[in-house]
Amino acid sequence: MRQQVDTVMVEQRAASFTRRSIKTESKTQGLRLALSMIDLTTLEGKDSDEKVRSLCRKAITPWEGEITPPLPSVAAVCVYPSLVAIAKRALDGSGVNVASVATGFPSGQFPLSVRLDDVTKAVEAGADEIDMVINRGAFLSGYYDEVAEEIKQVRIACGDAHLKIILETGELETLENVRAASDLAIEAAASAGPIADGEVFIKTSTGKISPAATMPVTLVMLDAIQSYFDKTGVRIGMKPAGGIRTAKQSLHYLVMVKETLGNDWLTPTLFRFGASTLTNDVLRQLVRQHTGRYTANFDFSEA
Amino acid sequence: MATETTTNIQATGWEYSAAPERFPISIEETNKLFIDGKFISPKSRKWFATTNPATDEKLADIATAGAADVNAAVASAKKALPKWSKLAGSERAKYLYRIARRIQERAREFAVLETLDGGKPIKESRDVDIPLVAQHFFYCAGWADKLEYAFPGRNVQPIGVCAQIIPWNFPLMMAAWKLAPALACGNTCVLKPAETTSLTALRLAEVLQEVELPEGVVNIVTGAGDTGKYLAEHKAINKLAFTGSTHVGKMLMRNSAGTGKRLTLELGGKSANIIFADAAIDQAVEGIVSGIYFNQGHVCCAGSRLFVEEPILEEVIQKLTHRMKSLRVGDPMDKNTDVGAINSRSQLQTIEQYIKTGVAEGGQLHEANNQQLPSKGNWCNPCFFTDIQPSHTIAREEIFGPVLSVMTFRTPEEAISRANNTPYGLAAGVWTDKGSKVFEVAKRLEAGIIWCNSYNRFDAASPFGGFKESGFGREGGMQGLKPYVKLV
Numbered sequence: 011m012r013q014q015v016d017t018v019m020v021e022q023r024a025a026s027f028t029r030r031s032i033k034t035e036s037k038t039q040g041l042r043l044a045l046s047m048i049d050l051t052t053l054e055g056k057d058s059d060e061k062v063r064s065l066c067r068k069a070i071t072p073w074e075g076e077i078t079p080p081l082p083s084v085a086a087v088c089v090y091p092s093l094v095a096i097a098k099r100a101l102d103g104s105g106v107n108v109a110s111v112a113t114g115f116p117s118g119q120f121p122l123s124v125r126l127d128d129v130t131k132a133v134e135a136g137a138d139e140i141d142m143v144i145n146r147g148a149f150l151s152g153y154y155d156e157v158a159e160e161i162k163q164v165r166i167a168c169g170d171a172h173l174k175i176i177l178e179t180g181e182l183e184t185l186e187n188v189r190a191a192s193d194l195a196i197e198a199a200a201s202a203g204p205i206a207d208g209e210v211f212i213k214t215s216t217g218k219i220s221p222a223a224t225m226p227v228t229l230v231m232l233d234a235i236q237s238y239f240d241k242t243g244v245r246i247g248m249k250p251a252g253g254i255r256t257a258k259q260s261l262h263y264l265v266m267v268k269e270t271l272g273n274d275w276l277t278p279t280l281f282r283f284g285a286s287t288l289t290n291d292v293l294r295q296l297v298r299q300h301t302g303r304y305t306a307n308f309d310f311s312e313a
Numbered sequence: 314m315a316t317e318t319t320t321n322i323q324a325t326g327w328e329y330s331a332a333p334e335r336f337p338i339s340i341e342e343t344n345k346l347f348i349d350g351k352f353i354s355p356k357s358r359k360w361f362a363t364t365n366p367a368t369d370e371k372l373a374d375i376a377t378a379g380a381a382d383v384n385a386a387v388a389s390a391k392k393a394l395p396k397w398s399k400l401a402g403s404e405r406a407k408y409l410y411r412i413a414r415r416i417q418e419r420a421r422e423f424a425v426l427e428t429l430d431g432g433k434p435i436k437e438s439r440d441v442d443i444p445l446v447a448q449h450f451f452y453c454a455g456w457a458d459k460l461e462y463a464f465p466g467r468n469v470q471p472i473g474v475c476a477q478i479i480p481w482n483f484p485l486m487m488a489a490w491k492l493a494p495a496l497a498c499g500n501t502c503v504l505k506p507a508e509t510t511s512l513t514a515l516r517l518a519e520v521l522q523e524v525e526l527p528e529g530v531v532n533i534v535t536g537a538g539d540t541g542k543y544l545a546e547h548k549a550i551n552k553l554a555f556t557g558s559t560h561v562g563k564m565l566m567r568n569s570a571g572t573g574k575r576l577t578l579e580l581g582g583k584s585a586n587i588i589f590a591d592a593a594i595d596q597a598v599e600g601i602v603s604g605i606y607f608n609q610g611h612v613c614c615a616g617s618r619l620f621v622e623e624p625i626l627e628e629v630i631q632k633l634t635h636r637m638k639s640l641r642v643g644d645p646m647d648k649n650t651d652v653g654a655i656n657s658r659s660q661l662q663t664i665e666q667y668i669k670t671g672v673a674e675g676g677q678l679h680e681a682n683n684q685q686l687p688s689k690g691n692w693c694n695p696c697f698f699t700d701i702q703p704s705h706t707i708a709r710e711e712i713f714g715p716v717l718s719v720m721t722f723r724t725p726e727e728a729i730s731r732a733n734n735t736p737y738g739l740a741a742g743v744w745t746d747k748g749s750k751v752f753e754v755a756k757r758l759e760a761g762i763i764w765c766n767s768y769n770r771f772d773a774a775s776p777f778g779g780f781k782e783s784g785f786g787r788e789g790g791m792q793g794l795k796p797y798v799k800l801v
Contacts (some may be wrong), residue, residue, distance in 0.1 A: 014746040016766045019596035029436060031332035031648035038483075039327055233595045240631065268327060269639040277324040 013193060014124045015230055019201075024225035025092045027266040041292050042305040044260040045072060046082035047278045048250065049109055050313065051286050053217065055118075062093045065285070067102035070208035070313035073293050077300055084289065085278040086139060090115070090279035091132040098136035109139035109174070113164055116178070116216035118143040122160060129167040129247060140164070141174040141284075142196060143216060147182045153195055154273035161198035165210070172200060174249055174282075185293070188227055192234035196246055208279040217284065222252025225266065232270045245274065252283025257295040260288060289313070315385065327642075332648040334435045335589030336425045340463030340512065343374045346382055346535060349389040350452050350528030356381040360584045361537070363511060366432035366653035367645050367690040375511045376485045378534035381541040383503070386532035389503040390474045391549055393529030397634075398499040403458045409454030409497060410456065411524035419520065423513055423673055428645045430512040432691070433608050435646050437715075438612055446489040449789070452773035453493035455795055460498065460581065461793050467800040471499035472575055473551030475797065476544045479657050480512075480712075481507035481764060483721040487556055487570040490788045492778075493533060499551070499798040501530050505544055507557075508537040509657050523789045531793075554796065556613070559711075559782050577645055577786025577796040579778055582739030584760065585732035586616035590625045594743035597785070598632045600742055601717070604768040606640060606652055606695045611660075611717035612739035613783075616768055618708055619719045620728055621801035627723050629680075630699060637681035640695055644687065652715060655691040664693050664714030671698050671707040671716070711737070725754060733759045739779035761787075 032040055050069045052061060069084045086107035087097050088272045095106045110132035120128075129140055142164050165173050175195040179188050192212050199210045205284035208260045212231055215222035228250045248267070254260060260283060267275050275281050290310040298304050343360065345352040357379030374380050378386070397405070416423065423446070424438040433442070460469040475495045479487035484506060486529045506514035518533050534540055545553055545565050552575040555565055559580040569576050587603050588597045604616025621629045645653030655661040672678055676698040688690040697717035701708050708718040724727040733743060741760040743751055755763045761779035764770060771777070776790035788797045 012595035014591065016593035016596040017748070018767050019593070019599045022767075023596075023599050029440065030329065033332050035331045036328060036330040043325075043327060125781075169785060236635070264327065272638075273326040274324050276327050279323070 012186065013189050013234075015189045017064060017185055017226070020185055020229055024229045024266070027225065027269065028262045030265045032261045032265065038296065039218070040261045040264050041257055041299065042082060043276060044257070044264060044283065045292050045296070046175050046287065047182045047282050047283045048084040048289055048292075049086045049088045049251070049284045050289060051082045051217070051251070052313075053111060057090060058094060059096045062087070062089055062096045063100050065089075065313045066097055066106070068289070068311060070101065071249045072289055073297070074311065075297065081296070085282055088141060088284065091128055091135065091137070094137045095136035098312045101261070102152070102175045107138040108136055109141055110135075111141045111143075111216075113142040115141070115143050116218040121264070122163070125160070126163060126167050128129045129164055133167070133169055139172040139174060139177035140168050141176055141213060143176045143178060144191065146178055146179050149182070149187075149191055149194075158194055158198035158201070161195055162202045164291055165199050165202040172209050172211070175199065176213045176216055176251075178197055178216055178219055180212045180221050185226065185230050188230045189234055192231045193237075196234065196238050198303050200244075205244050206300065208247045211249050212281065213249035213253040213284065215284075217227040219254035223250035223254055225262065228263065229266060229270065232267065236271055239271075245280055247280045247282065248275070248289055249282040251282055252287050254283055255287050255291065257288075257292045258290060288312075320391055328513040333644070334428075334648055336421050336644050338425050338429070339424060339666045340373050340426070344376065344511065344515050344535070346376045346386070347515060347531075347533040348382070348386045349532065350516070350522065350526075356385070359393045361428060361508065363509065365429050365690075366509075366656055367442050367687070369689050372430060373507070373512065375535045377536040378540045378543070380543045383534055383540060383547060384532045386503045387474060387476075387544070387547050387549050389529035389532050390503050393527055394473060396516040396531050397501055397527060398780055400499070402460060402499075402713050405497060405499065406439070406454045406457035406527050408524055409450050409457060409493060412526070413447045413450035413454060414519055415520045416443065416450065420444070420447070420790060422484065423485060423516060423647075426516055426654070427513050431481060431484055431510045432645050434650040434658050436649055436650065437608060438626070440590040442483055442486050443771065446485050448773045449486070449489040452761070453497040456791070457497040460794065460798065463794050464798065468754060469498070470801060472797060472799050473500060473503045475500045475552040475554060476547065476548060476550040477504045478541050478545065478553075478555045478557065480505055482608060482613070484510035485513040485517065488682045491554055491556075494788070494793050495797045498528065498794055503532045503544060503550070504536060505536065505541055510537040545569070548578060552576070554786070556580070562784060573737040575796065578784035579786070579788065580782060582613045582615065582737045582779060582783050583618055583709065583711050583735045584614050584616050584737070584740040584742070585618045585758070586742040587618055587620045587727075587728050587744065587754065588622065588625070588629060588734060589728075589750065590746035590748075591746050592621040593689055593746060594625060594628060594632065597744040598629065600744060600766070600768040601633055601638055602640070604742060605717040606715050607769050609652055609655055609693070611656055611713055612769065614762060614769070616714075616740070616742050617717060617733070618735075619713060619717055620722050620731055621719065622728075623721045623723055627698050630719065633697065634679065635680040640682045642682060642686065642692070652695055655693050655714065658691055660713065661691040661693060664712055664716060667707050667710070667714070668714045668716060670730055671701070671705065674705050674707075676701045676705060676707065704736060708748065709735065725750065729754060729757050736782040737779065738781035739783035740764070748749055760793060761765060
């Protein structure tokens with residue numbers, strides 16, 4: 011049965027997380043946590059080897075300045091399949107994962123065999139994590155079994171690589187669709203075999219469609235993850251992506267995770283931010299926490 | 314729910330640092346009566362202390378208005394009436410707009426004072442109470458010169474001198490609900506705030522001075538029950554508006570019978586929150602929480618009786634238990650506090666007595682929120698009871714605290730009859746995804762306010778009030794003007 015969702019109270023609760031006051035030590039801790047959860051992303055037609063190498067360096071050492079304790083690396087670098095090998099070499103031994111979008115990102119409008127091949131190639135090239143897109147056309151037409159079967163096959167194709175399932179919530183439009191797609195994605199991934207904690211994520215968006223991640227959408231997805239945990243004891247991960255650009259926003263999301271799923275989920279193993287510009291704002295705020303002064307934007311390297 | 318799970322997840326945890334509201338506020342040591350536009354010492358020569366319920370610390374002394382003081386206040390209101398009531402509506406509106414704007418400008422100060430004196434979380438006084446106070450003045454200002462349109466074809470006249478007695482749960486908001494429509498309609502007022510929460514009303518008097526409201530149009534007398542009695546029984550008042558307990562409301566009604574005074578009462582409640590199995594359950598749980606734990610449950614329309622359709626009882630309880638873990642109970646001045654201090658020692662004792670009764674009668678007590686409460690002040694952990702039937706004491710009587718009774722129903726018919734099986738009729742909540750069910754159930758619930766798939770949402774444009782023993786008369790909206798006009 012489809013789980014009902016009602017927008018009014020979802021929005022009220024989502025807004026309540028933005029009213030929390032995160033200051034002093036909790037702000038510093040939260041920002042460090044946020045930094046460690048970033049999937050530093052570049053997904054453009056003009057992406058080149060050099061751009062990816064630049065991104066990888068930034069991912070390993072987000073800031074060149076000195077700060078104690080040393081800042082964490084980000085969680086992963088997220089690129090197109092053709093650039094996975096470059097990223098893998100650049101990140102070798104750093105502990106930063108390589109994530110690759112796949113399955114005909116961002117539209118997913120390709121034959122299944124092509125999409126599965128996309129996954130296999132990315133994994134062979136060394137991707138630790140696969141960010142797949144679901145078949146929104148089939149979902150909105152009500153072909154749920156088809157969507158589920160595709161997710162199952164993608165998970166099998168992933169092998170040991172972790173899987174993040176992009177729902178592209180901006181195209182699903184309603185919160186009920188978001189909830190239904192979340193439940194469907196989790197169940198479908200589970201149908202391919204047991205899930206270890208953090209082995210499967212659900213993710214809001216490709217970043218190519220507006221609106222991308224919003225607080226209400228993420229809240230509904232977190233509710234789905236909670237329900238699955240209540241039922242099975244398995245912890246599914248969550249990745250809001252697109253539109254999270256400021257340190258303050260990232261703290262709002264962490265507050266939301268803390269107050270719904272709880273502290274257990276506050277780890278890069280279970281929560282990620284898909285973002286490209288968030289990193290430097292987090293750094294800027296972190297340095298401000300440390301020195302008491304704001305630094306100029308040009309004091310932080312671009313990726 | 315899977316309780317035993319093994320995991321290799323290494324989460325370090327993340328706690329919020331203290332986030333105290335630091336707005337510097339000064340409170341006079343002695344707070345006088347506001348009569349005829351001036352702060353004056355009480356003729357009674359008596360004072361009483363007001364304390365911070367979160368710390369037990371004394372905040373200030375407040376004047377006790379005796380009979381002579383109340384006489385002076387009523388006389389002042391009567392003297393101001395002819396001029397104020399003949400003032401053009403558009404001119405009265407200007408004063409109300411000025412009051413609203415000045416409250417917005419001093420919002421932080423009002424919020425801090427409300428929290429210090431009453432114990433409610435700063436988050437609520439800042440985001441709910443004070444914005445609604447300003448909105449109410451703005452809203453009524455808009456009506457002041459359009460009263461003929463509110464009552465088409467009627468000649469609209471003010472009633473005269475209004476005595477207004479308000480409670481301690483939303484001190485300044487209740488003052489606004491009473492004063493704004495009365496002034497918009499051309500009446501003059503004598504307001505008596507509750508004895509535990511007089512400070513914001515007296516600060517409002519400063520605002521009235523700042524905006525140069527004509528002397529005597531609003532008078533504020535402070536004190537306890539005796540002051541209220543002098544005011545309510547005063548022969549020169551034309552109208553009595555009271556918000557508070559049903560017990561006192563009945564007394565006022567008896568005493569005002571045959572005097573010709575107009576009366577409106579906004580009294581207690583034991584409102585039902587009904588969750589159908591086809592509801593959006595995560596959001597319904599959110600509504601349960603804001604229904605009963607908002608403002609420590611000191612809300613006349615609190616959803617204190619929860620009726621859950623039997624098949625989803627277990628799921629609702631499990632989700633409610635989980636949700637309550639993230640409720641933050643403690644220092645009301647911390648910006649991250651969700652549930653603050655109980656308003657007074659006596660109210661705390663009342664609540665504790667009800668919790669004891671609930672346990673003694675066989676109810677199962679759940680204190681899902683297992684937080685260390687401060688050692689000083691008046692504190693009550695938010696809780697709910699299961700194994701409760703509609704005949705249990707705690708399911709029938711108004712507790713006015715963070716205590717919820719969870720009960721079940723099997724059919725819509727049973728939900729409606731159980732919800733209506735109470736002397737009260739203030740509010741209700743209906744949770745279902747099915748539109749036709751919402752309307753069918755809402756139509757048959759005996760309650761003045763019915764929220765569908767939401768709870769405790771307020772707006773100055775929406776009328777508020779009850780029936781049965783929850784009182785009569787409406788506040789807010791166009792309907793809220795009616796108790797303050799004579800239609801001829």
